[in-house]
Amino acid sequence: MTGFPDPTYAALAARFERFLPATLERIPPGLLREAVAHVLLGGGKRFRPVLCLAAAGIDPGAPPEDDGREPALFAAAALEWMHTYSLVHDDLPALDDDDWRRGRPTLHKKYGEATAILAGDALHAGALVLAAGAPCGSEQRAGLCALLAGASLAMVQGQMLDTIPLAMKGGTAGDAGPSVEGILEMIDGKTGAMIATSLRMGAVLAGTGNHPGWPAFGRLLGRCFQLRDDLLDVTGSLPELGKTPGKDARQDKSNLVSLTGVGDATAMLDQLRSQAYLVTDTLPGDRAFFRALVAYVVDRTA
Amino acid sequence: MTGFPDPTYAALAARFERFLPATLERIPPGLLREAVAHVLLGGGKRFRPVLCLAAAGIDPGAPPEDDGREPALFAAAALEWMHTYSLVHDDLPALDDDDWRRGRPTLHKKYGEATAILAGDALHAGALVLAAGAPCGSEQRAGLCALLAGASLAMVQGQMLDTIPLAMKGGTAGDAGPSVEGILEMIDGKTGAMIATSLRMGAVLAGTGNHPGWPAFGRLLGRCFQLRDDLLDVTGSLPELGKTPGKDARQDKSNLVSLTGVGDATAMLDQLRSQAYLVTDTLPGDRAFFRALVAYVVDRTA
DSSP states (O other): OOOOOOOHHHHHHHHHHHHHHHHHHGSTTTTTHHHHHHHHSSOOOOHHHHHHHHHTTOOTTGGGGGGGOOOHHHHHHHHHHHHHHHHHHTTTTTTTHHHHHEEOOHHHHHHHHHHHHHHHHHHHHHHHHHHHHHSSHHHHHHHHHHHHHHHHHHHHHHHHHHHSSHHHHOOOTOOOOOHHHHHHHHHHHIIIIHHHHHHHHHHHHHHHOOOHHHHHHHHHHHHHHHHHHHHHHOOOOOHSSOOTTTTTHHHTTTOHHHHHHHHHHHHHHHHHHHHHHHHHTTTTSSSHHHHHHHHHHHHHOE | TTTOOOOHHHHHHHHHHHHHHHHHHSSSSHHHHHHHHHSSOOOOHHHHHHHHHHHTTTTOOOOOOGGGHHHHHHHHHHHHHHHHHHHHHHHHHTTTTOSSETTTTOHHHOOOOOHHHHHHHHHHHHHHHHHHTTTTHHHHHHHHHHHHHHHHHHHHHHHHHHHHHHHHHTTTTTHHHHHHHHHHHHIIIIIIIIHHHHHHHHHHHHTTTTTTTHHHHHHHHHHHHHHHHHHHHOOOOOOHSSHHHHHHHHOOOOOHEEEEEHHHHHHHHHHHHHHHHHHHHTTTSSSSHHHHHHHHHHHHHO
């Protein structure tokens, strides 16, 4: 992970990359698997899987033969499948209409819209198949499914607020327009729920799933992540980001940067960073790593 | 249920209809919930929920205050949410491009394509939220999620075979074209998996989830259901069906009727009916009801 100051991130991400390709076997060989592989194995920060593996406290240096017995890897893969489904559907012409993702053509550009809709649906279903099939006790498997499905539903609500904000509020053209609170609610759904759930799914497997720090930390980390994304959308380039910058402005979408300006948004990001640091001090597990995560999310350039 | 010879069907469907509206509370008030309600509460045979409730052996005459404690109702609602998501996405312009469903405009005709994609995604996620939150033990909850997610994934594979049959097989324009076997494989995925899972989710709650009769009966019932649908697509009308007839022919889609003709398809349906009757004699639970189900599926006119 470029720019990430803690070697644990790279080690966890490497163990995840080793495990991920085998999860494609949930889909029989053919065009559907090929399309899913195109988008799932096309790189990415693997941010949500790493959060899950870190909260689960797994050993990044375990030998490959242990991978099939490690439930946190199933949970991490489930999160990446779910996250990837949301990217595929968000990129569709009827939604964000994007041509580039993770440095490659989006799924509908390469395989057509029908395959992109269905491949997204397959990733969505497969995520739950992976969570429900994790090699652990039924109490944990049921907990993983409940968390993942709940985050998926929250994510759709956030995407809906992002896509059709006035309609969601029952508003009309005469309404006051977007507010900081409204955008934060959208971020909490679209980004924060999955980030909080990534931590909590790992924590469930470590026996710390009910710790109140996880939802708070997840929400703050989600806000930092999205705010940084929105700043990069203004300042970044396609080769750097792997996706088209400047989309929100061209689509007349409001975000915290367009609403408050780069200066105020940067100040808000600093404030969120301080709050997130405070919460890391209450978390179970490797606090230094979670502090490094906050720094990485706030300072990253891609 | 028009034409269904057993009053149990109507009683189970009525208890399900009483329970279903409250499940919408999983989505906050707003356009997303409104769109989901449009398609979820718009009628329908409630075939999969009734299969689930029958296999669970619940009392159709229980008082309303028992509904919130009856896990089979959560499983049945989860199945209807999942089935409805698949209808919404299948109807999209990039897939079957249909304007009518259950006698009402399809979701994208009424609310636009973005909302239809997202409402489908919300139904998909919400289905798993309902299954994971059923009021029963964790072993059963995990089992319900595994079955439902597995059926959802199989359904996408079937839909993919239906939409892009040659591409799925890695075929070219010079290939021999569709076969009866290929179409049966598509039906088993697109229709049979969810029907078998509806029975098995109910059976899990009755403690008979591992009985080998359920997958066999589900597959046969799915084939009967789809073959009857394809015959109705040739002979039915929009007011009768609630959806546009003759779609497959206009879209140059192969099905068993177009491939073998109405006569041979009707003979195949008779044969499948006999096989299904034989399997009902091995099932746990109310065999007379399952026999009546077969008769209804084969003889229905809508």
